Structure formats: structure tokens, C-alpha cells
Amino acid sequence: MNTDDDVRVEGPGIRQSMSSLHTWAGLLLGWVLYAMFLTGTVSYFKDELSQWMRPELARLSQVPDRAVVAQRIADELGNIAPGTSQWSIRLPDERNNSANVFWRTAPRNPGQRGFGEASFDPVTGQRVTSRGTLGGEFFYRFHFQFHYMPVVWGRWLAGIAAMFMLVAIVSGVITHKKIFVDFFTFRSGKGQRSWLDAHNALSVFGLPFHFMITYTGLVTLMAMYMPWGEMAAFKSPAERQQLNAELTAFIQPGKPTGQKAPLASVEDMVRQAQERWGRDNVGRITAVHPGDAAARVSVARAESGRVSMSPQYMEFEGATGKLLTVREAVGAAAETRGVLYALHLGRFSDTETRWLYFLVSFMGTAMVGTGLVMWTVKRRQKLPDPDRPYFGFRLVERLNIASIAGLSIAMTSFLWANRLLPHPMEGRADWEINAFFIVWGLALLHALMRPVKAAWVEQLWTASALLLLLPILNALTTQRPLWRSLAEGDWVFAGMDIMCWALALLHAVLAMRTARQAANAPSRRRANRPTPMTVASSEGAR
């Protein structure tokens, strides 16, 4: 909400100071924030994206009874991972067509922990193989820990960027003195003012969301950013274990007795949980020391329908199936954290609310994007020679192109790589990600080498073309083209194809408007008339 132009005070008043703070807090990590916002936005559909990226896995027209599925997979795990010290099953649901299973294995090297992970068909209970891909999980992880760097560094960078965002939001609100009077204001065809109005609208309409998502983003990693309170309060292992119990449904594994005892009916355990929370409201089952007399099983409640990530679970004695404890509440502090965490992830959402999350988050992405472009729009007018701007200006201009239009190309290329890379292929999942970064790097190179306006137009057209052709590529490389998805009511695949075309249209409109702006620029200069808003409006018709 940069309103430098609105602020006309003598001397550096509070609004002027906040305006400068807003400008620089928004710019310095703006490109990182834009990438975090956009990849975070698509992560609201990460499960659907993962389904699309594993087309070999059949669609679940109806989710089978989770109690039966749990028993099937537990039986199969007895065959493929006998003697494991722990396994955990994330049961299928309306958004996940397979069960995701994790189990511990004997470590390959001393001091390391070994584990196995696989998808299981809920209908047959058998392990299924699909192409190597991280699916939507890549965008989700990228938005808070990036890639090609240690996870801790990435999370610190994300935290610093989020803090800058929070500063930008608060300073923007203080700067925007006519927040209610100008609520619906859009001054069309006025260059910088139009950009300012669009930026203000995108900021103010989604303000509660933007503030919430930034603040709760910091809360999700608060224990890493500010560990000192926790370190001072919880010193002994028992205290730390108690803290963990407030935050996760993880059962502390005791020592195995060495006495063999088969697991009691997992189906019955899940049935008890279903009676308590509802038939479709069981999320994960974890067993420690299955097959041992000391085995314990936890059945955790799903996340849908409750605005809290605080763990709720039932714990059973593995050998007998006897219910030991039911945990449905945590302390006030843990619950506060659980609610804020849930607000960020939005996993409680029904389909409509998930779309609301997606669309308002998309507005947030556009808010960051318009802010970045506006920095150059505003300064270009003050350049002594607009044809020869100073280095910092050129840098911002080029980074804007690569981080906004270039990111669209890179993200779509990631999906293209998913369809084009051969499978099986060694390190396939990694190569999908490499493709994303190679293309993004090429976009930056292109932005550095081409004239600004041409770079914007070309990259926007490229993104549009890639998005437009993706459903066709999908039809050619899988058995699930749009017409079949529509006929079968497969809304994950159909929705993905339609969404690609909607986004292709958006990029095409932006490209056309930007190109038109470039064509009109010389006559506009002569006539000194106001201009329509485009993505690169006033960024120089060079």
C-alpha cells in the first residue's frame, strides 16, 4: 500500500517515514516474497496437484471405508516391513487417492536412521508405483524453505522475508490515510496513480488474510526462530516429551519387550475413532513396535472441519486393542499455536473455502507483484534520462521480469517436465525440480539480455503458451485427457486443465496490454495523455 503520492506533509512526518519503510521493506525481499506467495498459493491445492502429477494412480470415485483400508495396509506392512520399529499410514480421503505410508528400517550406516516410504492402493492394499515426483509437495516446501540450500537456511530466509512483509503490511496501513474513503477508488488511465490504486485495492480487500498469513507463517516456525523461551522452560527430557505431546500425535516409543505378539485388529481401533469423530474424520494411524507385546497404536483425528492443528488422537495397546487414552485437548498456549498454524495451512477447509484461500492468496501475490512494478513505475518518471537509467533501477526492472513472468514460466515448466521426463528414471523427482530452476535461470538471462518491454511481452506470451498447451500435452501423454475427465467427473484432472487455460488467458491479456502499451508509447509521449494500466506500464517503451 504505497501511497507516497498521497502523502503531502512538510518534513518527514509519521506517514512519510512509514511510506519509506513500506517501500524499502517491500522491495528488498520483494522477489523472494513474490515467489513465496505464488508457490504458497498453489499449495492450497497441493494434494490435487500431486494427484495430477501421478496420473498412473487411479481416481478414487468413492473413498473406501478407512477402517478396512487401515487393516489392509497394516497386514501388507507385516509382509513388506516385518520387524519395523514404527510405521505410520496417512489414510486416503477426498483429496488423496492413495494411502501414504512411512516405516522405519534398519539404518544403513551407524548413527543414521533408515526409513521406507511408499504409496498404497486403498482398494487392494498393495504398494503402487508411479513416476518419481515430489508433486505439489515441491511448491509447498519451496514456499518456506526454498531449495539447493540447507533447510535451516531456507527457513531463516523465509522467516526474514515474512518479517519484512509484516513490516510492509503495518507500515502500509499507517501510510494509507484514506483507507475507507478510497476503498473502491480506481483512477483509470493515470499511470502511477492507477498502479497505486490497484495495489491498494489488492492490499486492502485481502488485508485480514495478508496479515494473518504472514503472522501465522512466522508462528509455524517460531520454535526455530525464537527457541530461548522453550529452552528455558523445558529442560529435562521428560519436560520436552510433555511439550511434544502437546504439539504432535507422536507416541514416544518405549522399549520393546522382545516378546512377540501380533497386532490386534487395526480395523476395530479405527472403528472406535470413527464412532467418536465421524466416519470420514480419521487421518493417520501410527504404530510403534508392531508385533511386540509393548506395541502401541495411535489413531489421529483428521484435520477437516476444525480450525486447529493441535493433536487429537486415541491411543491403543497394540497387542490387545485396549483403549488406553483419548487426547482431545491441549493447554491454552499449545491451542493458540494450533489455531494459528491451522489458519495458515487451511486444511480444515471445504472445497469452497479452499478456493477462497486460493483466490485471496492470489490477490496477495498480485499485491506483491504490483508493489514491485510500482517501484520502477514511480522512479522512471524521475529519471534524468529514462533511456539510460542507473544500475539499481535496471537491476530491479530485470529482476521484476524474471521473478514475476519468469516464475510463471518456471512453474509451468515443472509441470511439463512431469509429463515429458521418461519414467522410470534415476533421480526423476530431482530432475523435475532441476528443470524448474534451469528454466527460471534462463528467464533471468532472457530478462537481462532483452529490452525491458520486449522481455515482459515475450515472457508473458511464453507463460501463456506453455499454460495453453499443457492440457494438450496431458492428453497426449496420459490416459486422462480433458474430455474423459469431464465424462467421468474427474474434477482434479478437469479442473487442472481448465485452470491452466484460465491462467493462460490471464497471461495473454497481460502480454497484449503490455505490447499495446509499447506500441502506443511514442504517440502517447507526444500527446502527453494518460495511459491504460499494463504490467509494464511506464516501465519505458524501449
Add this chain to the structure above:
Amino acid sequence: MTHLAAFVLCLAGFAALAFATRRQQRDILGGSLRSAATYGLRVAGVCALLSALGILVAKYGWSLGLVMLSGHTSLAAGFVYCVLIGLVRTHGPPAAHAN
């Protein structure tokens, strides 16, 4: 259905609030409304938004209802904003463009 009703109410609420502002009255209607009409639009707008909150909370409870209302209001405000831009361009007086 609840979502649709809430969204329509939010749309109506923001439309009323938009027409309660002098700038929109001038740009789209070509002049200011009487104070009583403006006041009435404000009250109607707020009532529509509160009604949307009411039906969401009645159906989903306070926690989910408030989250949903936040999403509906953001989206509805954006929708009304886009419609107003279109109205100004198609029906607004020429002066609106040079404002």
C-alpha cells in the same frame, strides 16, 4: 448453498457501501445522492455483511464462519471493485476518466 448465499450478501453489502461513497456516486450516477440515501446505503451494506456472517456462523460455527466470511468479503469486494471499473468505463461521465 450457504456459501453462495453468503457471497451474494457480501456482494450486495459492498455494492451498497460503494454507492454510499461520493466518488462512486459522482463517477457512475453523475452526481451526489441525498445524505439520507447515502446513510441508508451504508446501513444496508453493513446489515448485508452482518447477515452473511450470521448465516455462516449459524451453519459452521464461529471459528469456521469467521474464516469463511473473511474470504467471502475479500472476494466480493474485489468483484464489486472490478464491476465498478467497468461501470465507470461504460456508463460513467467523461469527467470520471480525468479525475
